[in-house]
Amino acid sequence: MEHNIELDNLSRLGSLRFTKKPRTFGTRENFFEKYDDHTFVQRFRLSKRSVSSVLDKLQHKIRNYTERNRALSPLEMLLLALRFYASGSFLITVADFCGVSVATASRVVRKVSIAIAELSAEYIKMPKTNMELEITARSFHRIASFPKVVGCIGCTHMKIQSPGGENAEIFRNRKGYFSYNVQAVCDADLVIRDIVCRWPGSAHDSNIFNNSRIKHRFELNEFKDGFILGDSGYGVNRYMMTPLSHPNTDAERLYNESQIRTRNCIERCFGVWKRRFPVLSIGLRISHETVMAVVVACAVLHNIARKNGDADPSEEDSCSTEESTETIYEYHSTESQEASFMRSSLIRDYFAVYKSTL
Incomplete structure (x- = not known):
């Protein structure tokens, strides 16, 4: 009797197990x-x-x-x-x-x-020809008269869910949440010209740049005598101009003001980019294999929107105020004597002369 009951139960379980739920659209x-x-x-x-x-x-x-x-x-x-x-x-x-x-x-x-x-190779690219470099430098010069700028560089954090596993903590950034630290270079029109999205949130900005292809291209003098502007977390050299920690003369203060106002393009670019695609600031709750593709895809779409003249999203359209409330923690790198001389020469030969004409 008990044996028959068990067989009946197994039969019912089998029928339930193979009952297919009808598809709905x-x-x-x-x-x-x-x-x-x-x-x-x-x-x-x-x-x-x-x-x-x-x-x-x-x-x-x-x-x-x-x-x-x-x-x-x-x-x-x-x-x-x-x-x-x-x-x-x-x-x-x-x-x-x-x-x-x-x-x-x-x-x-x-x-x-x-x-x-x-599509990034088509829509995210640095200026190459002499004409493109000249047009880019002129656009930057109109902001605050900083000469020969071909791009502004910075990093921003893209929030993600915990990846789990033994290496999860390398994705935790200085603010305590998990993220990718994404490096980007933009022009004066807030178009993203270069992007690196593969480093965990704990990576420092200067370390990302030192291991990036864009630095190698500058080292090969691909952009002639053009400058890239970064904050004080980057090391100054013949192509990277950073602000002075303690400006003393009028020319040095003018250099700092011009550098900071021009470099603000990258902060504005990050703000517009994240307001246009709030998923970048709210957080990416998807697999890590897809995160990098989404970030680069949003950069491509941002450039297409800029190219087609789409209106920038307003502050009211934003789902997050992260960019406007973000606290900046800067690491002051050491500077070589040669690199400091390059910056001093620019201040002496351009900003001191420019100051005297005002």
Whole structure:
């Protein structure tokens, strides 16, 4: 008798185990037709024009070649990823908004982010030709009369969830949360010209630069006699100009003022970038294999938005005030005699003369 009861229970368990849940499909809307231009930008942070230009570059990479199970179109996949960048929400929220499952949303965000990041060679690049270098230097000179600047450099933290494992603590930054420390170089128009996104939050800014390809390019004199401006955490040399810790003369004070005002471009760039894509400041709750692709993808999209003249997001559109409230902790690096001489020569030959003409 007991043996028969056990067999009946096993039979019922087996039938429950293999019962397949019927598939359900959420409602999908055509957001291009549903929203006007202003509302569309509020939801996706890019204009319809910019989205169309990105779609032209991506659709052959991300399209599904079958209609099985109501496969998403390239436009639907792109808008899903943009909604994730623009909201910084959990994937389940984005999935509900776009009418797909969480698993589908996760796969789409990864697929689209990698495809956009692969466009970085086209949209994130330093000026190369003499004409490009001259135009860039003129744009910077109009800010505060600092000569021969080809870029401003800085680092910003992208918050992530704990990676777990033995090496998790290397991602904890000086403020106590887990992050990637992302280095970027921008121009006077707040366009990102170079980006490095692979270092954990505990890495120091100067260490990232010393191991970056952009430094190697400056060492090879690829940008002629152009300067890159950084804060006092970087070491001064023939191509890197940093502020003086204790300016004494009028020329030195003028140099500091000009350097700081010009270098402020990178801080403004970070602010606009993170307001445009709040996921960068709220925190990336995705796998670490996808984090770097999302960051680079957002940099590419930021440059496309700048190129197409999309309006910068306002402070009210921001989901975080991290950039405006961030406390700066600077490490003052040691300077070689030769490097200090280079900066002193610039102050003597340019800023002292410029001061005398005012």
